Amino acid sequence: MSSELIYQPISQLADQLASKKVSSVELTQAIVARTKAVDPKVKAFNSFDEADALAQARASDERRAAGQARGPLDGIPIGIKDVISVEGQPLTASSKMLANFVSPYDATVTKKLKNAGAVCWGRLNLDEFAMGSSTENSAFHTTSNPYDLDRVPGGSSGGSAAAVAAGEAIATLGSDTGGSIRQPAALCNVVGLKPTYGLVSRYGLIAFASSLDQIGPFTRTVEDAAITLGAIAGYDPLDSTSFKTEIPDYLAELSKRKGPWKIGIPKEYFGEGLDPEVAAAVEKAVSYYEKLGCEIKNVSLPHTEYGVGVYYIIATAECSSNLGRYDGVRYGHRSKDAKDITELYFKSRAEGFGPEVKRRIILGTYVLSSGYYDAYYLRAQKVRTLIRQDFLNAYKEVDVILTPTAPTPAFKKGEKASNPLAMYLSDIYTIGVNLAGLPGLSIPCGFSKSGLPIGLQLIGQPFKEAELLSIAHTYDRAHDWATRHPNL
Amino acid sequence: MSAASDLNIDHIANLARLALTPEEKTKFAAQLNDVLTNIEQLKKVDVTGVEPTAHGFPIFNVWADDVAQPGLPVEAALKNAPAQRNHMVVVPKVVE
Numbered sequence: 001m002s003s004e005l006i007y008q009p010i011s012q013l014a015d016q017l018a019s020k021k022v023s024s025v026e027l028t029q030a031i032v033a034r035t036k037a038v039d040p041k042v043k044a045f046n047s048f049d050e051a052d053a054l055a056q057a058r059a060s061d062e063r064r065a066a067g068q069a070r071g072p073l074d075g076i077p078i079g080i081k082d083v084i085s086v087e088g089q090p091l092t093a094s095s096k097m098l099a100n101f102v103s104p105y106d107a108t109v110t111k112k113l114k115n116a117g118a119v120c121w122g123r124l125n126l127d128e129f130a131m132g133s134s135t136e137n138s139a140f141h142t143t144s145n146p147y148d149l150d151r152v153p154g155g156s157s158g159g160s161a162a163a164v165a166a167g168e169a170i171a172t173l174g175s176d177t178g179g180s181i182r183q184p185a186a187l188c189n190v191v192g193l194k195p196t197y198g199l200v201s202r203y204g205l206i207a208f209a210s211s212l213d214q215i216g217p218f219t220r221t222v223e224d225a226a227i228t229l230g231a232i233a234g235y236d237p238l239d240s241t242s243f244k245t246e247i248p249d250y251l252a253e254l255s256k257r258k259g260p261w262k263i264g265i266p267k268e269y270f271g272e273g274l275d276p277e278v279a280a281a282v283e284k285a286v287s288y289y290e291k292l293g294c295e296i297k298n299v300s301l302p303h304t305e306y307g308v309g310v311y312y313i314i315a316t317a318e319c320s321s322n323l324g325r326y327d328g329v330r331y332g333h334r335s336k337d338a339k340d341i342t343e344l345y346f347k348s349r350a351e352g353f354g355p356e357v358k359r360r361i362i363l364g365t366y367v368l369s370s371g372y373y374d375a376y377y378l379r380a381q382k383v384r385t386l387i388r389q390d391f392l393n394a395y396k397e398v399d400v401i402l403t404p405t406a407p408t409p410a411f412k413k414g415e416k417a418s419n420p421l422a423m424y425l426s427d428i429y430t431i432g433v434n435l436a437g438l439p440g441l442s443i444p445c446g447f448s449k450s451g452l453p454i455g456l457q458l459i460g461q462p463f464k465e466a467e468l469l470s471i472a473h474t475y476d477r478a479h480d481w482a483t484r485h486p487n488l
Numbered sequence: 489m490s491a492a493s494d495l496n497i498d499h500i501a502n503l504a505r506l507a508l509t510p511e512e513k514t515k516f517a518a519q520l521n522d523v524l525t526n527i528e529q530l531k532k533v534d535v536t537g538v539e540p541t542a543h544g545f546p547i548f549n550v551w552a553d554d555v556a557q558p559g560l561p562v563e564a565a566l567k568n569a570p571a572q573r574n575h576m577v578v579v580p581k582v583v584e
Contacts, residue, residue, distance in 0.1 A: 104564040197544040211543045240550040241543065309527040320504060327505070330577055334570035341582045342505075350507035358506060359516050363523065365504040366495055376527070381540030383533050388541055421522045437544015462545065 005030040006167035007485055010224040013170060014072035017064065024064075024075025027170075028057035028119055031077045035122070035168040038488045041149055043141045044163040046082045047090050048122035053077065056119040063117065072227050072251075074117025079169035081160045082123040083130055084215065085204035086110050089120075093206050094138035095128045097332045097352030107204020108239070109173060109215050109232045116231040121169055125159030128354045129323065130175055130208045132156050133183060133426045136417055137356040144413075145187060146486035147452055151410040154184030157218070161188040164218045166488055171228055172218045177209050178311050179405075179430025181216045182442035186405035186455020189444045189481060191472075192218050193225045194430075196463045197437035198243030200229075201236030209318035210241070212311075212434040220482045222443060222473040226250035229465060248466050257470035263289050264299035264398030269429055275408040281446030281454040282404045288475060289402070299394040299401065303386045304432060308424055310387065311431040313367050313380035319357075320364025326352060359420060388436040391459070400471050401459040403429050405442040409452035429457060439465050443472050444481035453481075495520060 005013070005027055016022045032050050039045055060075035069075075080086055083093045085103040087110070092098045106114065113120060127137035135143040135158025143158040145151040146166040153162040157174030161184035164172055174181040176194035185192025193216045200215045207213065217228035230250045236242040265286065270279060290296050328334035328348025335347035353361070367376035394401060406426060416423040433440035438459055445456035456475070460468030476482070497517045501508045508516070559565075562575050571578035 101568050104560055104567060198547070237552065241545075241547060243545060243547065303533070306530055306533060309530050312523060313527060313530075324505075328570060329579055331568035331570070338580060341580050344580055345505040346507040349505060353506070355512070355515075358508065358512065359519060361504050361506060362497065362500050362508075362516055363520055366500045366520075369500065369503060372494075378540055379530055379533075379535060381542060382535040382538040383530055385538050385541040386533065386535070388544065419522075420519050421526055424523070435541075435544075 006034045007220070008170070009221045009482070010072055010076055010170055010219065010227050011221065013076060017075050018069065020064070024057040024060040024119065025054060027075065028053050028077050028121070031121065031169060038166050039168060041144060041488060042146055042162050042166045042168070043143050044124055044159040044166060044168055046092055046094060046123045046125050046140055046159070049089060053119050053121050060117050060119065070115070070117040073113065073231055075119065076170050077119040077121040078113055079122045079124050079160060079163045079172035080110065080120055081126055081157050081172070081174045083126055083175055083206045084109060084173055086120050090123055091206070092123070093129045094126045094140055095352065095354065095357070096139045097326050099139070099333065101331060105204065108201035108236045110204060112232050118231070124157070124163055124172060127156035127158070128357050129206065129319070130156040130177055130180055131319070131356050131360055133179070133423050134411070134416065135159060136413060137354060139354050142413060145410045146488060147189065148410065151412055151452070152187070154187035154406070154410065156180040158184050160218050161185050161190055161192065164188070164190045164220065165486060167485065171224055173215055173232070174218055175205055175213055175215050176434065177212045177315060178434050179427040181218065182430050182440055182455070182457055183406045183427060185218055185442040187410040187453060189453035189484065190218050190220060191222055191225050191444070191476070192216065192442045193229060194433060194440045195229060195233065195465060196439045198241050199233050199245070199463060199465065201234070201239040201242050203236055203238040207322040209315040210322060211318060212315060214434070222469055222476040223251065223254060225441070226254055226469045226473070243463070245463050250466055250469055253466035254470050254473045257467060259471070259474065260293040260295065261400060261471055262295045262297060262398040264297050264394050264401040266299050266301045266304065266394070266401060266403060268301050268304035269403040273407050273425070273428070274404060277448045278404050278406070278408060278454050282456055285445045285456045285475060286402060288478065292474065297398055299398060301390040301394060301432065303383060303390050306383050307387060307431045307435060308428055310380045310383045310435060311427070312363065312424060313376050314384065314435070316360045316364030317368050317377050318364070320361045320368065323357070323361055328352070384435050387432055391432070391436045391438060395461050399461070400468060403457045403459065405429060405455035405457040409448045409454055433459055438462060439468050441468055441472050443476055446481070447484070495524065
């Protein structure tokens with residue numbers, strides 16, 4: 001029974017919960033049991049609170065018994081990246097800096113999930129402060145790829161991706177600054193959606209790079225992504241960058257839009273550095289859309305090659321500013337042997353942050369420092385304009401852009417750990433989406449010969465998530481990648 | 489654009505209020521030189537007349553209604569403080 005439950009999509013579980021074939025308590029118990037059985041190997045979680053999850057599940061069952069069920073998410077266990085606040089639960093950002101921090105309030109997305117009746121389940125591992133592409137930068141432990149425990153799950157939301165892949169949660173939330181939802185989704189055979197910047201509130205998300213960060217779901221199917229996005233999207237007065245736009249019923253829209261669509265293939269995403277097996281799987285997906293009657297058009301995003309450089313200037317500049325708040329004074333790690341306030345700042349930060357965070361603070365401080373601001377930061381913002389214009393020009397001809405999500409399948413732990421530039425380049429296909437503020441989605445599109453998942457990225461037009469999800473859903477329901485699971 | 493070798497790690501670490509060990513300084517300087525060399529490519533782009541983008545979808549004049557809202561209770565706000573006394577955060581002496 002439990003193995004049948006843990007790998008079901010939300011859409012099916014919602015029916016079973018509604019018809020009372022299964023209770024939320026039974027489902028949550030199955031997820032807890034699965035987590036206890038496999039997490040010592042996968043290490044997707046930083047912590048979980050079994051009693052709290054079961055109490056939420058009991059409350060869901062009671063609501064349902066009283067005829068007050070709140071929709072498809074009511075009673076579904078959803079894991080949360082340990083960078084999104086859940087009141088009364090630890091909030092560590094996988095950093096020693098916040099090792100003992102307990103969140104005093106809920107993030108807006110958490111509140112929305114709770115209002116939808118979801119069971120908030122566990123705190124999922126990440127690269128420290130969401131900085132990384134492998135989840136090796138966590139101060140606590142490295143999460144393993146469920147398909148090959150010697151390999152990384154991707155990052156920074158590696159815990160969120162691995163938990164869904166391993167059956168330790170039905171869905172999870174992550175955050176995506178340069179690909180941190182889509183790249184781990186691709187490496188772990190799950191669906192990962194980064195919504196348009198401003199569609200989902202960032203209130204209660206620990207800030208990394210504020211103009212790029214966006215919260216989004218990891219799910220088994222595109223249908224589940226539509227359900228989860230519907231629950232978390234919407235204007236929030238607590239986030240000044242939150243966008244006032246109508247939120248359609250994403251799930252209902254899936255069946256209304258049938259295409260055929262115009263699909264753009266950017267030549268710059270299919271060149272040097274792309275693994276041949278990834279290229280072959282993505283090209284097969286292109287053929288699928290072509291057979292469906294979609295028009296496949298070559299498009300050009302000529303400033304693609306500058307994306308990584310622009311990203312590492314803007315993201316580190318914003319991170320050096322955002323992480324200034326960790327000074328050991330009001331919260332977070334405080335050095336025990338500082339003799340004055342200045343030393344308290346220097347030592348608390350030195351002891352609390354890990355190497356990748358320090359590296360990025362240094363780079364960000366450098367590019368913002370006097371004499372270098374125009375040369376680096378201002379120039380990067382201008383090239384960001386050109387990157388954004390490339391996408392908007394392409395959308396004059398096509399509905400959606402199709403690319404690989406990551407250049408290679410999951411790499412081995414340690415393989416890129418000592419070479420930051422090589423690690424940074426693993427986000428090469430996802431970074432442009434954040435710089436332009438667009439919605440992007442990764443869906444499973446195959447496996448390598450050695451059994452490693454491969455992902456396909458679809459990039460949509462601003463705030464047209466309904467269209468993007470429909471295009472992805474068409475592919476998703478015609479393929480059975482979501483029914484394949486790791487051997488654990 | 490400036491040469492990557494301009495990175496004075498002691499100066500930057502001081503600006504960032506971040507104490508680094510000699511090993512960290514050597515390691516970060518070398519790694520960041522690689523990254524900065526990559527970033528140097530941006531020099532090739534003609535940005536004449538291009539406006540900078542700070543946000544994908546900038547929103548201006550976001551005002552909250554001027555109505556008092558309850559904040560976190562003092563106890564909750566101080567719960568994560570490393571040291572506290574009498575509803576205040578305790579820090580080493582700042583003024584002699």
